[in-house]
Amino acid sequence: MIPERPSCPRPCLPWNWARNVLTAGIALGLGLAPGARAAEMLIDGIAAQVGHRYVLISEVEELARPVAERMRAANAPASEIGKVRDEALDRLIEAKLIEAIVTRLEMEASEEEVDNTVRSIAADNGLTVEQLQASVESHGLTLKEYRGKLKGELERSRVLNSLVRSRVRIEEEELKLAYLERFGNQRQGGEQAQLRHIMVAAGEESGRDERTACLIAQDAADQVRAGNMEFREMARRVTEMNPEQEGELGWFHTDEIAPWMTDAVANLQDGEVSDAISMPFGCNVLQLVARRTFSPVSFEQAAPQLREELSRHKMEKEYIRWLETVRKQIYVSRKGIYAEASARP
Template identity: 30%
Template sequence: MGTTRTNRPAPWAGLLGGLALALALALGATPATAAVEALDAIVAVVNDDVIVQSEVEREIELVLPQMQRAGTAAPPRPQLEKQVLDRLILKRLQRQQARALGIEVDEATLNEALGDIAARNGLTIAELQATLETGGIDFADFRADTRDQILTSRLQNQEVVSKIRITDQEIDRFLERESSLLIERERVRLQHILIALPEQPDAEQVARAERKAKQLVVKLRGGADFAALAARDSDGRNALQGGDLGWFEIGATPTLVADLALTLNEGEISDPIRSSSGYHIIKLSQIEGAKPGNLQQTHVRHILIRTNELVSDADAKRRLSVLRQRILGGDDFALLARANSDDTGSALRGGDLGWVNPGDTVPAFEEVMDKLGPEQLSAPFQSPFGWHLVQVLERRTQDSAEGAMRIKAREALQQRKAEEAIEQWLRQLRDEAYIEIRLDDLEP
């Protein structure tokens, strides 16, 4: 039995042996089927929750078609199970954290997201479901995975991204150093392989990891498929996506690879890079270049209700729903904002935030604002600051190259800091958790 990070005791651990049988009976299984379900072994304990073998199998069923569509060869079964289990542990930890903070994804939000996914692919929801199931993906699993992604995004925005601050001085320094690069090489797509090291490696562990990383670089430069090697050998959390880190604004690349993003040619493989987490191999898979265009601005106003010991999420949402009905019935938004909004700065102006540039507000606010037309009023929604009611007054396009560059610089700095902060936060979340791996062949 393998055990990792038993930072705090789990006095209930002795009860877990019969949990699979209890769950099977609770779900209405017959005694015969319950005996079969009892064989659904617990493969990991994550705080006060468990991950069972069938969950690993379902996740593999979800991942394999994605890898196939991306042209990524699946790694051998033991490595695939290891990668999937690690992914499930991170999902479970974030789901637990979201539950503790009261963060939820309601059915309306989930259905809207699924509708957007279907529309981007030119499909209806029914056609999306049929397409997924034809490809071997159960729609219920896809739906649950989509909910998890929205939940994770909200959690990370609240706990990490919303706390990142970018100063004007940082933007000025960034533009002094890298403004021309924002134009010449605007976006890059990166792939990544990590050969991990323990927190305090000995000399032999370091030498072994370095040797493995150098061997992989030789294979890659000799024509080996990066995605296949990443899925098989990488310890990074994007391994099952072929090591694909996605697109980055040129200034938003993680600090570790910022120089490489500027200097590697398209398709080029880096030498191994040492960090505290291990050895990294980077491929610059694609480059895009563009110049900043016009600046789209939104004139917006809002009413904010903050939550605290006396005001719950339900109370805040209910109060805003009443205010929304009054506004729709003809009451003056500005008067209600002055009387009710907890944003004292804008409340004095009738909730008016003035002209807002992209990136000036937190993502949850900007996402809702961008979907509204002039004079449209939002439904109550939540951001890291509380609950909002938003109305867009008007929009305009400003021909401002300098303003657009400052916005791009702010976004790049925000994304760069966010990528590093989220990695650090996930590591802390895992370090502070009780995690026990029950099967040696799935030991991370």
């Protein structure tokens, strides 16, 4: 079985926020309004000691803030929000451990490497370096701080590639087993259909009866057919099933399509929209976007992706083992409330 990337028991705090921040649009990973950082620095203290390095309470709060604020808004209990801070501290301790290894093995990233990374991030986001700097600073982060975070990411990547990735091996037999598990039962031919879907709920919970739901669904279908609105935009406005996906269901083998969809899809040409289809859960409209011949995935086609997934999973496990070894070599001590939290079962 190909294991999925391990999920966190609570909201995860990203390592590589500095590179992904602009495309993610999350205020450069910090969620800070301009001036907020200065206010946070008024009261500070030590959250943990890692060798001769220190993690500040303000750093923990800064990293935890975006997730903690969302949990607070959702009325999460204080104990769960505290766990987010504990996880943030764990991540910062890991960063300090890696800093120590980088220094010990002289693996520091150069200023030229950081410059190249800044230029690459700017280009990836269609910005000049000056525009990237303005975006960074508009969110309360100085360019020096941003470069420091990028430098840390580069060094962490260097450590992982040199000390962890070299221990990972994927055998051909592992790839074959993974292929059989994922593709062993795939169909050998037939056709696929790409579908979009609008669902208007009916029943007591929705507050409308079946007739009303189907009138709404049919009106949506008629407006799309008349060219008054694209199907995806109509779905975003009308559907009550994942409106953020704009009705996209994706590609299905025609043998796997739900029975209630089969006749409607069979009678549609590419781009056409069905009439309203009444079901116990509500009234539905389908769009057949396109059809294509299904071709089974060969081992040669699947191998690169399977190798990457297996490697990533093994890297995660190897990294955890490696990190535990490093923890035994370098003094780590949590302070104050963080020491109390780590002592609780």
